[in-house]
Amino acid sequence: MMLTKTHKTLRYLVLVIMAIIIIGPFILGFWTSLLPTADIAKGTLFSTHVSFQNYVDAVQQTAIMRYLLNSFVISVLTMAAQLLFCSLGAYAFVFLSFKGRDFLFYVILATMMLPFEAEVIPNFATVRQLNLLNHYAVMVIPFLTSAFGIFMLRQSFRQIPPELKEAADVEGLNHWQFYWRVTLPYARISLFTLAAYSFLESWNQYLWPMLTTFSDKFRPVQDGLRQLQSQETFNNWGMIQASAVIVVIPTLIVLFVGQHYFKDGLNEGATK
Amino acid sequence: MQAEVTPAPKPKVDQSSAISHKRAKGYNLHAGDKYYAFAFLGPSLLVLGTFVFYPMLRTLYLSLFLTNNVGRPTVFVGLKNYIGLLTSSAYQASLQATAVYVIGVVALTLILGLLLAQLAVKKLAGIQWFRTIFSATMGVSVSVAAIFWLFIFSPSIGLFDQIGNFLHLPIVAWLTQPGPAMFAVIISTVWMNLGFTFLILFGALQMVPQPLYEASAIEGASESYQFFHVTIPMISPTLFFTSTVTLIGAFKSFGLIDLMTAGGPNNATNLMVYRVYQDAFLSGNYGIASAESVILAVIIALFTLLQFKFLEKRVTY
Numbered sequence: 001m002m003l004t005k006t007h008k009t010l011r012y013l014v015l016v017i018m019a020i021i022i023i024g025p026f027i028l029g030f031w032t033s034l035l036p037t038a039d040i041a042k043g044t045l046f047s048t049h050v051s052f053q054n055y056v057d058a059v060q061q062t063a064i065m066r067y068l069l070n071s072f073v074i075s076v077l078t079m080a081a082q083l084l085f086c087s088l089g090a091y092a093f094v095f096l097s098f099k100g101r102d103f104l105f106y107v108i109l110a111t112m113m114l115p116f117e118a119e120v121i122p123n124f125a126t127v128r129q130l131n132l133l134n135h136y137a138v139m140v141i142p143f144l145t146s147a148f149g150i151f152m153l154r155q156s157f158r159q160i161p162p163e164l165k166e167a168a169d170v171e172g173l174n175h176w177q178f179y180w181r182v183t184l185p186y187a188r189i190s191l192f193t194l195a196a197y198s199f200l201e202s203w204n205q206y207l208w209p210m211l212t213t214f215s216d217k218f219r220p221v222q223d224g225l226r227q228l229q230s231q232e233t234f235n236n237w238g239m240i241q242a243s244a245v246i247v248v249i250p251t252l253i254v255l256f257v258g259q260h261y262f263k264d265g266l267n268e269g270a271t272k
Numbered sequence: 273m274q275a276e277v278t279p280a281p282k283p284k285v286d287q288s289s290a291i292s293h294k295r296a297k298g299y300n301l302h303a304g305d306k307y308y309a310f311a312f313l314g315p316s317l318l319v320l321g322t323f324v325f326y327p328m329l330r331t332l333y334l335s336l337f338l339t340n341n342v343g344r345p346t347v348f349v350g351l352k353n354y355i356g357l358l359t360s361s362a363y364q365a366s367l368q369a370t371a372v373y374v375i376g377v378v379a380l381t382l383i384l385g386l387l388l389a390q391l392a393v394k395k396l397a398g399i400q401w402f403r404t405i406f407s408a409t410m411g412v413s414v415s416v417a418a419i420f421w422l423f424i425f426s427p428s429i430g431l432f433d434q435i436g437n438f439l440h441l442p443i444v445a446w447l448t449q450p451g452p453a454m455f456a457v458i459i460s461t462v463w464m465n466l467g468f469t470f471l472i473l474f475g476a477l478q479m480v481p482q483p484l485y486e487a488s489a490i491e492g493a494s495e496s497y498q499f500f501h502v503t504i505p506m507i508s509p510t511l512f513f514t515s516t517v518t519l520i521g522a523f524k525s526f527g528l529i530d531l532m533t534a535g536g537p538n539n540a541t542n543l544m545v546y547r548v549y550q551d552a553f554l555s556g557n558y559g560i561a562s563a564e565s566v567i568l569a570v571i572i573a574l575f576t577l578l579q580f581k582f583l584e585k586r587v588t589y
Binding site: 008011012014015018019022023025026028029032040041042043045085086088089091092093096097098101104108109111112113114115116117118119120121122123124125126141142144145147150175179203204206207210211221222223224225226229237240241243244247248251252254255256 | 305306308309311312313315316317319320322323324325326327328330331334343387388391392394396402404405406407408409410411412413414415416417418419420421422423424428429431434463466520523524526527530531545548549552553558561562565566568569572573576577580
Protein backbone atom coordinates (compact mmCIF):
# COMPACT_ATOMS: atom_id res chain seq x y z
CA MET A 1 0.00 0.00 0.00
CA MET A 2 1.36 3.43 -0.94
CA LEU A 3 1.34 6.07 1.69
CA THR A 4 0.57 9.57 0.53
CA LYS A 5 3.01 12.29 1.49
CA THR A 6 0.77 14.00 4.05
CA HIS A 7 -0.14 10.64 5.46
CA LYS A 8 3.52 9.84 5.87
CA THR A 9 4.28 13.17 7.52
CA LEU A 10 1.39 12.65 9.90
CA ARG A 11 2.69 9.23 10.80
CA TYR A 12 6.15 10.59 11.55
CA LEU A 13 4.60 13.34 13.64
CA VAL A 14 2.74 10.83 15.82
CA LEU A 15 5.82 8.62 16.02
CA VAL A 16 7.96 11.52 17.19
CA ILE A 17 5.39 12.68 19.76
CA MET A 18 5.09 9.18 21.20
CA ALA A 19 8.86 8.77 21.21
CA ILE A 20 9.24 12.03 23.15
CA ILE A 21 6.65 10.92 25.70
CA ILE A 22 8.37 7.57 26.19
CA ILE A 23 11.90 8.88 26.26
CA GLY A 24 11.10 12.12 28.09
CA PRO A 25 11.45 10.82 31.65
CA PHE A 26 14.82 9.25 30.74
CA ILE A 27 16.12 12.49 29.24
CA LEU A 28 14.82 14.61 32.09
CA GLY A 29 16.34 12.22 34.62
CA PHE A 30 19.66 12.20 32.82
CA TRP A 31 19.72 15.95 32.28
CA THR A 32 18.94 16.81 35.89
CA SER A 33 21.57 14.32 37.02
CA LEU A 34 24.11 16.64 35.40
CA LEU A 35 22.89 19.78 37.17
CA PRO A 36 23.76 21.09 40.62
CA THR A 37 20.95 20.41 43.09
CA ALA A 38 20.78 24.13 43.92
CA ASP A 39 19.77 24.88 40.34
CA ILE A 40 17.21 22.07 40.29
CA ALA A 41 15.71 23.36 43.54
CA LYS A 42 15.33 26.80 41.99
CA GLY A 43 13.57 25.25 39.05
CA THR A 44 16.19 26.44 36.55
CA LEU A 45 16.26 23.36 34.38
CA PHE A 46 18.01 25.26 31.61
CA SER A 47 21.06 25.68 33.78
CA THR A 48 24.45 25.61 32.11
CA HIS A 49 26.34 24.29 35.16
CA VAL A 50 26.67 20.85 33.64
CA SER A 51 29.01 18.34 35.25
CA PHE A 52 29.33 14.75 36.42
CA GLN A 53 29.78 15.90 40.01
CA ASN A 54 26.51 14.21 41.09
CA TYR A 55 27.86 10.89 39.85
CA VAL A 56 31.08 11.35 41.76
CA ASP A 57 29.05 12.24 44.87
CA ALA A 58 26.69 9.30 44.43
CA VAL A 59 29.55 6.84 44.10
CA GLN A 60 31.58 8.34 46.94
CA GLN A 61 28.87 9.28 49.44
CA THR A 62 26.30 6.54 48.98
CA ALA A 63 26.39 2.78 48.80
CA ILE A 64 24.98 2.76 45.27
CA MET A 65 27.77 0.61 43.83
CA ARG A 66 27.38 -1.85 46.67
CA TYR A 67 23.63 -2.01 46.01
CA LEU A 68 24.33 -2.80 42.37
CA LEU A 69 26.77 -5.52 43.33
CA ASN A 70 24.26 -7.00 45.79
CA SER A 71 21.52 -7.07 43.18
CA PHE A 72 23.87 -8.62 40.68
CA VAL A 73 24.90 -11.40 43.07
CA ILE A 74 21.30 -12.11 44.09
CA SER A 75 19.98 -12.10 40.52
CA VAL A 76 22.75 -14.30 39.12
CA LEU A 77 22.35 -16.84 41.92
CA THR A 78 18.58 -16.90 41.49
CA MET A 79 18.89 -17.26 37.73
CA ALA A 80 21.39 -20.13 37.97
CA ALA A 81 19.30 -21.95 40.56
CA GLN A 82 16.11 -21.60 38.55
CA LEU A 83 17.78 -22.84 35.37
CA LEU A 84 18.96 -25.93 37.24
CA PHE A 85 15.97 -26.78 39.40
CA CYS A 86 13.26 -25.85 36.91
CA SER A 87 14.88 -27.88 34.15
CA LEU A 88 15.33 -30.89 36.45
CA GLY A 89 11.71 -30.63 37.57
CA ALA A 90 10.45 -30.24 34.02
CA TYR A 91 12.54 -33.24 32.96
CA ALA A 92 10.86 -35.37 35.62
CA PHE A 93 7.43 -34.41 34.32
CA VAL A 94 8.28 -35.32 30.74
CA PHE A 95 10.72 -38.24 30.84
CA LEU A 96 10.16 -40.00 34.15
CA SER A 97 7.26 -42.15 35.20
CA PHE A 98 6.31 -42.24 38.83
CA LYS A 99 3.21 -42.46 40.92
CA GLY A 100 1.20 -39.27 41.19
CA ARG A 101 3.08 -37.50 38.41
CA ASP A 102 0.08 -35.85 36.85
CA PHE A 103 -1.37 -34.92 40.20
CA LEU A 104 1.92 -33.28 41.23
CA PHE A 105 2.09 -31.39 37.99
CA TYR A 106 -1.34 -29.89 38.54
CA VAL A 107 -0.37 -29.01 42.09
CA ILE A 108 2.66 -27.10 40.78
CA LEU A 109 0.56 -25.47 38.11
CA ALA A 110 -1.82 -24.34 40.85
CA THR A 111 0.99 -22.53 42.68
CA MET A 112 1.28 -20.20 39.69
CA MET A 113 -2.01 -18.73 40.82
CA LEU A 114 -0.77 -17.80 44.27
CA PRO A 115 0.81 -14.35 44.44
CA PHE A 116 3.93 -14.12 46.59
CA GLU A 117 2.69 -10.73 47.81
CA ALA A 118 -0.16 -12.49 49.62
CA GLU A 119 2.19 -14.84 51.43
CA VAL A 120 4.77 -12.52 52.91
CA ILE A 121 3.48 -12.80 56.47
CA PRO A 122 4.23 -16.53 57.03
CA ASN A 123 7.27 -16.35 54.77
CA PHE A 124 8.73 -13.61 56.90
CA ALA A 125 8.18 -15.77 59.99
CA THR A 126 9.82 -18.72 58.23
CA VAL A 127 13.00 -16.90 57.22
CA ARG A 128 13.25 -15.35 60.67
CA GLN A 129 13.11 -18.81 62.22
CA LEU A 130 15.68 -20.10 59.75
CA ASN A 131 17.94 -17.19 60.71
CA LEU A 132 18.19 -15.99 57.15
CA LEU A 133 17.27 -12.35 57.72
CA ASN A 134 19.57 -9.69 56.29
CA HIS A 135 21.63 -11.96 54.09
CA TYR A 136 21.83 -12.80 50.38
CA ALA A 137 20.27 -16.16 51.19
CA VAL A 138 16.96 -14.62 52.22
CA MET A 139 16.52 -13.17 48.74
CA VAL A 140 17.60 -16.32 46.90
CA ILE A 141 16.30 -19.34 48.81
CA PRO A 142 12.55 -18.68 48.41
CA PHE A 143 13.12 -18.29 44.64
CA LEU A 144 15.39 -21.25 43.92
CA THR A 145 12.71 -22.65 41.65
CA SER A 146 9.54 -21.37 40.07
CA ALA A 147 6.32 -23.00 38.98
CA PHE A 148 6.33 -20.81 35.90
CA GLY A 149 9.83 -21.99 34.94
CA ILE A 150 8.92 -25.66 35.37
CA PHE A 151 5.78 -25.16 33.32
CA MET A 152 7.55 -23.33 30.53
CA LEU A 153 10.42 -25.82 30.25
CA ARG A 154 8.02 -28.75 30.37
CA GLN A 155 6.28 -27.32 27.30
CA SER A 156 9.64 -27.00 25.62
CA PHE A 157 10.92 -30.49 26.56
CA ARG A 158 7.77 -32.03 25.15
CA GLN A 159 8.86 -30.87 21.71
CA ILE A 160 11.82 -33.24 21.82
CA PRO A 161 11.14 -36.04 19.31
CA PRO A 162 10.49 -39.42 21.01
CA GLU A 163 12.99 -40.97 18.57
CA LEU A 164 15.80 -39.09 20.30
CA LYS A 165 14.89 -40.66 23.61
CA GLU A 166 14.60 -44.09 22.03
CA ALA A 167 18.00 -43.70 20.40
CA ALA A 168 19.45 -42.59 23.71
CA ASP A 169 17.96 -45.64 25.40
CA VAL A 170 19.56 -47.86 22.78
CA GLU A 171 22.89 -46.10 23.31
CA GLY A 172 22.52 -46.77 27.01
CA LEU A 173 22.35 -43.15 28.17
CA ASN A 174 20.90 -42.81 31.64
CA HIS A 175 18.63 -39.96 32.65
CA TRP A 176 21.39 -37.67 33.88
CA GLN A 177 23.23 -38.09 30.61
CA PHE A 178 20.13 -37.58 28.49
CA TYR A 179 19.22 -34.52 30.55
CA TRP A 180 22.64 -32.97 30.16
CA ARG A 181 23.60 -33.95 26.62
CA VAL A 182 20.29 -33.85 24.78
CA THR A 183 17.52 -32.10 26.69
CA LEU A 184 19.35 -28.94 27.73
CA PRO A 185 20.99 -28.21 24.36
CA TYR A 186 17.73 -28.94 22.58
CA ALA A 187 15.77 -26.47 24.71
CA ARG A 188 18.44 -23.74 24.82
CA ILE A 189 16.17 -20.97 23.54
CA SER A 190 13.63 -21.66 26.28
CA LEU A 191 16.44 -21.79 28.80
CA PHE A 192 17.70 -18.42 27.61
CA THR A 193 14.20 -16.99 27.98
CA LEU A 194 13.90 -18.37 31.49
CA ALA A 195 17.34 -16.97 32.34
CA ALA A 196 16.35 -13.48 31.22
CA TYR A 197 12.99 -13.72 32.93
CA SER A 198 14.29 -14.97 36.27
CA PHE A 199 17.14 -12.45 36.32
CA LEU A 200 14.83 -9.50 35.71
CA GLU A 201 12.25 -10.83 38.13
CA SER A 202 14.89 -11.03 40.84
CA TRP A 203 16.40 -7.67 39.92
CA ASN A 204 13.00 -6.00 40.25
CA GLN A 205 12.11 -7.46 43.65
CA TYR A 206 11.09 -4.71 46.00
CA LEU A 207 8.72 -5.72 48.80
CA TRP A 208 10.51 -8.88 49.92
CA PRO A 209 14.03 -7.38 50.23
CA MET A 210 12.54 -4.33 51.88
CA LEU A 211 11.11 -6.55 54.62
CA THR A 212 14.13 -8.80 55.01
CA THR A 213 17.29 -6.68 54.63
CA PHE A 214 18.40 -3.99 57.02
CA SER A 215 21.94 -3.10 56.01
CA ASP A 216 23.72 -1.74 52.97
CA LYS A 217 25.86 -4.84 52.91
CA PHE A 218 23.03 -6.95 51.50
CA ARG A 219 20.43 -4.42 50.37
CA PRO A 220 19.62 -4.78 46.64
CA VAL A 221 19.43 -1.82 44.36
CA GLN A 222 15.64 -1.26 44.30
CA ASP A 223 15.57 -0.84 48.04
CA GLY A 224 18.86 1.00 47.93
CA LEU A 225 17.24 3.71 45.82
CA ARG A 226 14.34 3.78 48.26
CA GLN A 227 16.86 4.23 51.04
CA LEU A 228 18.60 7.12 49.27
CA GLN A 229 15.32 8.74 48.40
CA SER A 230 13.96 8.59 51.94
CA GLN A 231 17.09 9.41 53.90
CA GLU A 232 19.16 12.51 54.50
CA THR A 233 19.84 12.82 50.80
CA PHE A 234 16.17 13.64 50.33
CA ASN A 235 15.79 16.67 48.10
CA ASN A 236 19.33 16.26 46.83
CA TRP A 237 17.71 15.72 43.47
CA GLY A 238 20.88 15.86 41.43
CA MET A 239 22.44 12.97 43.30
CA ILE A 240 19.23 10.90 43.40
CA GLN A 241 18.78 11.27 39.65
CA ALA A 242 22.45 10.32 39.13
CA SER A 243 21.89 7.19 41.24
CA ALA A 244 18.78 6.29 39.25
CA VAL A 245 20.70 6.70 35.99
CA ILE A 246 23.56 4.54 37.30
CA VAL A 247 20.97 1.86 38.08
CA VAL A 248 19.11 2.03 34.77
CA ILE A 249 22.11 1.96 32.44
CA PRO A 250 23.13 -1.71 32.90
CA THR A 251 19.58 -2.99 32.31
CA LEU A 252 19.15 -0.77 29.26
CA ILE A 253 22.37 -2.15 27.79
CA VAL A 254 21.28 -5.72 28.51
CA LEU A 255 17.93 -4.97 26.90
CA PHE A 256 19.40 -3.57 23.68
CA VAL A 257 21.97 -6.32 23.33
CA GLY A 258 19.36 -8.94 24.22
CA GLN A 259 16.86 -7.54 21.75
CA HIS A 260 19.05 -8.48 18.81
CA TYR A 261 19.44 -11.94 20.22
CA PHE A 262 15.71 -12.27 20.74
CA LYS A 263 15.00 -11.07 17.22
CA ASP A 264 17.45 -13.57 15.73
CA GLY A 265 15.89 -16.30 17.84
CA LEU A 266 12.43 -15.36 16.61
CA ASN A 267 13.51 -15.24 12.98
CA GLU A 268 15.18 -18.60 13.34
CA GLY A 269 11.96 -20.04 14.68
CA ALA A 270 9.86 -18.44 11.97
CA THR A 271 11.87 -19.66 8.99
CA LYS A 272 12.17 -23.26 10.13
CA MET B 273 27.84 -44.76 35.76
CA GLN B 274 24.55 -44.97 37.53
CA ALA B 275 23.35 -48.23 38.98
CA GLU B 276 20.31 -48.31 36.78
CA VAL B 277 20.59 -50.67 33.86
CA THR B 278 19.02 -49.32 30.76
CA PRO B 279 16.75 -52.01 29.45
CA ALA B 280 17.54 -53.49 26.09
CA PRO B 281 15.26 -52.26 23.34
CA LYS B 282 11.92 -53.28 24.64
CA PRO B 283 8.62 -53.88 23.01
CA LYS B 284 6.94 -50.62 22.10
CA VAL B 285 4.17 -51.02 24.61
CA ASP B 286 5.07 -49.84 28.05
CA GLN B 287 2.99 -51.81 30.50
CA SER B 288 3.97 -49.84 33.58
CA SER B 289 1.62 -47.00 33.00
CA ALA B 290 -0.72 -46.83 30.10
CA ILE B 291 -1.96 -43.39 31.03
CA SER B 292 1.35 -41.63 31.31
CA HIS B 293 2.47 -43.43 28.18
CA LYS B 294 -0.36 -41.87 26.27
CA ARG B 295 0.22 -38.47 27.80
CA ALA B 296 3.90 -38.37 27.03
CA LYS B 297 3.57 -38.84 23.31
CA GLY B 298 5.31 -42.17 23.14
CA TYR B 299 8.45 -41.70 25.23
CA ASN B 300 9.48 -44.97 26.79
CA LEU B 301 8.89 -44.55 30.47
CA HIS B 302 10.35 -47.06 32.83
CA ALA B 303 9.32 -48.26 36.21
CA GLY B 304 12.22 -47.70 38.56
CA ASP B 305 12.40 -43.99 37.72
CA LYS B 306 11.48 -43.29 41.32
CA TYR B 307 15.02 -42.53 42.39
CA TYR B 308 15.43 -40.08 39.52
CA ALA B 309 12.06 -38.51 40.17
CA PHE B 310 13.04 -37.90 43.75
CA ALA B 311 16.40 -36.36 42.83
CA PHE B 312 15.06 -34.26 39.95
CA LEU B 313 11.89 -33.00 41.53
CA GLY B 314 12.82 -33.01 45.21
CA PRO B 315 14.46 -29.57 45.40
CA SER B 316 11.62 -27.85 43.57
CA LEU B 317 8.98 -29.51 45.72
CA LEU B 318 10.80 -28.58 48.89
CA VAL B 319 11.09 -24.91 47.92
CA LEU B 320 7.54 -24.61 46.59
CA GLY B 321 6.20 -26.45 49.60
CA THR B 322 8.00 -24.21 52.07
CA PHE B 323 7.54 -20.85 50.39
CA VAL B 324 4.32 -21.21 48.40
CA PHE B 325 2.06 -23.94 49.80
CA TYR B 326 2.68 -23.80 53.48
CA PRO B 327 2.41 -19.98 53.62
CA MET B 328 -0.90 -20.07 51.75
CA LEU B 329 -2.39 -22.48 54.29
CA ARG B 330 -0.81 -20.57 57.13
CA THR B 331 -2.22 -17.28 55.83
CA LEU B 332 -5.66 -18.85 55.62
CA TYR B 333 -5.29 -20.15 59.17
CA LEU B 334 -4.02 -16.84 60.56
CA SER B 335 -6.87 -14.98 58.90
CA LEU B 336 -9.27 -16.72 61.30
CA PHE B 337 -7.46 -15.49 64.42
CA LEU B 338 -6.54 -12.45 66.36
CA THR B 339 -2.76 -12.36 66.70
CA ASN B 340 -0.24 -10.94 69.11
CA ASN B 341 2.38 -8.45 67.98
CA VAL B 342 4.80 -11.10 66.68
CA GLY B 343 2.13 -12.74 64.58
CA ARG B 344 1.21 -15.74 66.75
CA PRO B 345 -2.50 -16.58 66.75
CA THR B 346 -4.22 -15.92 70.08
CA VAL B 347 -8.02 -15.88 69.84
CA PHE B 348 -10.02 -17.77 67.24
CA VAL B 349 -12.51 -15.36 65.69
CA GLY B 350 -13.75 -17.32 62.68
CA LEU B 351 -14.73 -15.07 59.82
CA LYS B 352 -14.86 -11.94 61.94
CA ASN B 353 -11.69 -10.52 60.36
CA TYR B 354 -13.29 -10.83 56.93
CA ILE B 355 -16.62 -9.42 58.05
CA GLY B 356 -14.88 -6.57 59.80
CA LEU B 357 -12.84 -5.78 56.69
CA LEU B 358 -15.63 -5.99 54.17
CA THR B 359 -17.85 -3.73 56.26
CA SER B 360 -15.14 -1.19 57.05
CA SER B 361 -15.28 1.92 54.92
CA ALA B 362 -11.47 2.17 54.91
CA TYR B 363 -11.12 -1.26 53.34
CA GLN B 364 -13.91 -0.58 50.88
CA ALA B 365 -12.08 2.59 49.91
CA SER B 366 -8.91 0.58 49.38
CA LEU B 367 -10.75 -1.90 47.16
CA GLN B 368 -12.23 0.95 45.23
CA ALA B 369 -8.88 2.67 44.81
CA THR B 370 -7.40 -0.62 43.61
CA ALA B 371 -10.21 -1.02 41.08
CA VAL B 372 -9.70 2.52 39.73
CA TYR B 373 -5.94 1.98 39.53
CA VAL B 374 -6.18 -1.45 37.88
CA ILE B 375 -8.77 -0.38 35.31
CA GLY B 376 -6.87 2.82 34.53
CA VAL B 377 -3.55 1.00 34.16
CA VAL B 378 -4.90 -1.84 32.03
CA ALA B 379 -6.94 0.40 29.72
CA LEU B 380 -4.18 2.96 29.13
CA THR B 381 -1.43 0.35 28.80
CA LEU B 382 -3.37 -1.58 26.17
CA ILE B 383 -4.52 1.43 24.17
CA LEU B 384 -1.11 3.09 24.12
CA GLY B 385 0.72 -0.20 23.61
CA LEU B 386 -1.48 -0.99 20.64
CA LEU B 387 -0.99 2.51 19.23
CA LEU B 388 2.80 2.18 19.51
CA ALA B 389 2.80 -1.29 17.97
CA GLN B 390 0.57 -0.20 15.11
CA LEU B 391 2.80 2.83 14.45
CA ALA B 392 5.99 0.78 14.56
CA VAL B 393 4.84 -2.11 12.40
CA LYS B 394 4.67 -0.07 9.17
CA LYS B 395 7.96 0.04 7.32
CA LEU B 396 9.27 3.58 7.22
CA ALA B 397 12.77 5.01 7.07
CA GLY B 398 14.28 5.03 10.57
CA ILE B 399 11.52 2.91 12.06
CA GLN B 400 14.09 0.75 13.85
CA TRP B 401 14.97 3.72 16.05
CA PHE B 402 11.38 4.17 17.09
CA ARG B 403 11.01 0.47 17.83
CA THR B 404 14.04 0.59 20.11
CA ILE B 405 12.75 3.68 21.91
CA PHE B 406 9.26 2.22 22.35
CA SER B 407 10.63 -0.89 24.02
CA ALA B 408 13.06 1.03 26.24
CA THR B 409 10.98 1.13 29.41
CA MET B 410 11.27 -2.63 29.61
CA GLY B 411 14.76 -1.97 30.95
CA VAL B 412 13.46 0.27 33.74
CA SER B 413 13.01 -1.15 37.18
CA VAL B 414 10.33 0.01 39.57
CA SER B 415 12.51 2.28 41.73
CA VAL B 416 14.02 4.07 38.75
CA ALA B 417 10.59 4.65 37.24
CA ALA B 418 9.32 5.96 40.57
CA ILE B 419 12.24 8.38 40.97
CA PHE B 420 12.00 9.74 37.42
CA TRP B 421 8.27 10.35 37.79
CA LEU B 422 8.52 11.60 41.34
CA PHE B 423 10.65 14.40 39.98
CA ILE B 424 8.28 15.10 37.10
CA PHE B 425 5.35 15.37 39.52
CA SER B 426 7.22 17.10 42.32
CA PRO B 427 5.83 20.44 43.51
CA SER B 428 6.98 23.64 41.75
CA ILE B 429 10.31 22.26 40.41
CA GLY B 430 8.74 19.31 38.59
CA LEU B 431 8.10 19.33 34.86
CA PHE B 432 4.31 19.45 35.13
CA ASP B 433 4.26 22.34 37.54
CA GLN B 434 6.84 24.22 35.48
CA ILE B 435 4.79 23.79 32.32
CA GLY B 436 1.67 24.77 34.26
CA ASN B 437 3.47 27.81 35.60
CA PHE B 438 4.66 28.80 32.13
CA LEU B 439 1.11 28.58 30.77
CA HIS B 440 -0.27 30.38 33.85
CA LEU B 441 -2.39 27.39 34.83
CA PRO B 442 -3.39 26.83 38.45
CA ILE B 443 -0.70 24.83 40.27
CA VAL B 444 -1.68 21.25 40.98
CA ALA B 445 -0.25 19.55 44.05
CA TRP B 446 0.14 16.31 42.16
CA LEU B 447 1.11 13.96 44.94
CA THR B 448 -0.67 15.56 47.87
CA GLN B 449 -4.19 15.63 46.47
CA PRO B 450 -6.18 12.38 46.14
CA GLY B 451 -7.29 12.60 42.51
CA PRO B 452 -4.04 13.87 41.03
CA ALA B 453 -2.04 11.40 43.13
CA MET B 454 -4.00 8.49 41.68
CA PHE B 455 -3.49 9.96 38.21
CA ALA B 456 0.24 10.24 38.88
CA VAL B 457 0.71 6.63 39.99
CA ILE B 458 -1.40 5.35 37.08
CA ILE B 459 0.61 7.33 34.51
CA SER B 460 3.91 6.20 36.02
CA THR B 461 2.82 2.55 36.02
CA VAL B 462 1.59 2.75 32.44
CA TRP B 463 4.89 4.25 31.32
CA MET B 464 6.77 1.48 33.08
CA ASN B 465 4.53 -1.21 31.49
CA LEU B 466 4.63 0.16 27.94
CA GLY B 467 7.94 -1.34 26.84
CA PHE B 468 6.89 -4.90 27.53
CA THR B 469 3.36 -4.44 26.19
CA PHE B 470 4.69 -2.82 23.04
CA LEU B 471 7.13 -5.67 22.35
CA ILE B 472 4.47 -8.35 22.80
CA LEU B 473 1.84 -6.58 20.69
CA PHE B 474 4.39 -5.61 18.05
CA GLY B 475 5.40 -9.27 17.78
CA ALA B 476 1.76 -10.24 17.33
CA LEU B 477 1.16 -7.60 14.65
CA GLN B 478 4.14 -8.83 12.66
CA MET B 479 2.60 -12.30 12.63
CA VAL B 480 -0.63 -11.18 10.96
CA PRO B 481 -0.44 -12.59 7.41
CA GLN B 482 0.06 -9.77 4.88
CA PRO B 483 -2.31 -11.29 2.26
CA LEU B 484 -5.20 -10.54 4.62
CA TYR B 485 -4.43 -6.83 4.33
CA GLU B 486 -3.80 -7.00 0.60
CA ALA B 487 -7.06 -8.81 -0.02
CA SER B 488 -9.09 -6.35 2.01
CA ALA B 489 -7.29 -3.40 0.41
CA ILE B 490 -8.30 -4.65 -3.04
CA GLU B 491 -11.87 -4.67 -1.82
CA GLY B 492 -11.43 -1.05 -0.84
CA ALA B 493 -11.20 -1.39 2.93
CA SER B 494 -9.90 1.71 4.69
CA GLU B 495 -7.03 1.53 7.15
CA SER B 496 -9.30 1.94 10.15
CA TYR B 497 -11.66 -0.73 8.80
CA GLN B 498 -8.67 -3.08 8.44
CA PHE B 499 -7.57 -2.26 11.96
CA PHE B 500 -10.89 -3.23 13.52
CA HIS B 501 -11.85 -6.10 11.21
CA VAL B 502 -8.49 -7.71 10.45
CA THR B 503 -5.87 -6.64 12.97
CA ILE B 504 -7.88 -6.76 16.21
CA PRO B 505 -9.45 -10.19 15.57
CA MET B 506 -6.12 -11.64 14.45
CA ILE B 507 -4.25 -10.50 17.55
CA SER B 508 -7.08 -10.97 20.04
CA PRO B 509 -5.34 -13.90 21.79
CA THR B 510 -2.28 -11.73 22.41
CA LEU B 511 -4.45 -8.82 23.49
CA PHE B 512 -6.14 -11.08 25.99
CA PHE B 513 -2.81 -12.38 27.26
CA THR B 514 -1.33 -8.88 27.68
CA SER B 515 -4.43 -7.61 29.44
CA THR B 516 -4.43 -10.39 32.03
CA VAL B 517 -0.68 -10.06 32.62
CA THR B 518 -1.05 -6.28 33.05
CA LEU B 519 -4.09 -6.71 35.26
CA ILE B 520 -2.44 -9.22 37.59
CA GLY B 521 0.67 -7.04 37.74
CA ALA B 522 -1.46 -4.01 38.64
CA PHE B 523 -3.17 -5.86 41.48
CA LYS B 524 0.27 -6.66 42.89
CA SER B 525 1.62 -3.09 42.64
CA PHE B 526 3.67 -2.08 45.60
CA GLY B 527 7.05 -0.46 44.86
CA LEU B 528 5.79 2.48 42.89
CA ILE B 529 3.11 3.24 45.47
CA ASP B 530 5.60 2.98 48.29
CA LEU B 531 8.06 5.38 46.68
CA MET B 532 5.67 7.90 45.18
CA THR B 533 2.80 8.27 47.64
CA ALA B 534 3.19 5.73 50.47
CA GLY B 535 -0.53 5.06 50.12
CA GLY B 536 -1.44 8.68 50.61
CA PRO B 537 -2.67 11.32 50.52
CA ASN B 538 -5.38 10.37 52.97
CA ASN B 539 -5.22 6.70 51.78
CA ALA B 540 -6.23 7.70 48.25
CA THR B 541 -3.61 5.37 46.75
CA ASN B 542 -3.62 2.78 49.52
CA LEU B 543 -3.90 -0.24 47.23
CA MET B 544 -4.44 -3.82 48.40
CA VAL B 545 -0.82 -4.96 48.70
CA TYR B 546 0.20 -1.74 50.38
CA ARG B 547 -2.53 -2.23 52.97
CA VAL B 548 -1.33 -5.75 53.69
CA TYR B 549 2.12 -4.33 54.30
CA GLN B 550 0.84 -1.56 56.53
CA ASP B 551 -1.48 -3.72 58.61
CA ALA B 552 1.05 -6.51 59.06
CA PHE B 553 4.43 -4.88 59.28
CA LEU B 554 3.65 -1.37 60.49
CA SER B 555 0.63 -1.99 62.75
CA GLY B 556 1.19 -5.61 63.73
CA ASN B 557 -2.38 -6.70 62.89
CA TYR B 558 -1.30 -9.99 61.34
CA GLY B 559 -4.73 -11.63 61.51
CA ILE B 560 -6.41 -8.83 59.63
CA ALA B 561 -3.52 -8.53 57.18
CA SER B 562 -3.81 -12.27 56.55
CA ALA B 563 -7.49 -11.91 55.73
CA GLU B 564 -6.55 -9.11 53.32
CA SER B 565 -3.92 -11.39 51.79
CA VAL B 566 -6.48 -14.13 51.26
CA ILE B 567 -8.87 -11.73 49.54
CA LEU B 568 -6.02 -10.54 47.30
CA ALA B 569 -4.96 -14.11 46.54
CA VAL B 570 -8.51 -15.12 45.60
CA ILE B 571 -8.85 -12.20 43.19
CA ILE B 572 -5.50 -12.89 41.54
CA ALA B 573 -6.14 -16.65 41.42
CA LEU B 574 -9.44 -16.07 39.61
CA PHE B 575 -7.78 -13.96 36.93
CA THR B 576 -4.88 -16.39 36.57
CA LEU B 577 -7.36 -19.23 36.15
CA LEU B 578 -9.07 -17.25 33.42
CA GLN B 579 -5.73 -16.84 31.70
CA PHE B 580 -4.94 -20.57 32.01
CA LYS B 581 -8.29 -21.58 30.60
CA PHE B 582 -7.55 -19.45 27.63
CA LEU B 583 -3.95 -20.54 27.15
CA GLU B 584 -5.05 -24.15 27.41
CA LYS B 585 -7.07 -23.70 24.26
CA ARG B 586 -4.08 -22.31 22.41
CA VAL B 587 -1.30 -24.59 23.56
CA THR B 588 -1.18 -27.60 21.28
CA TYR B 589 -0.44 -30.87 22.98
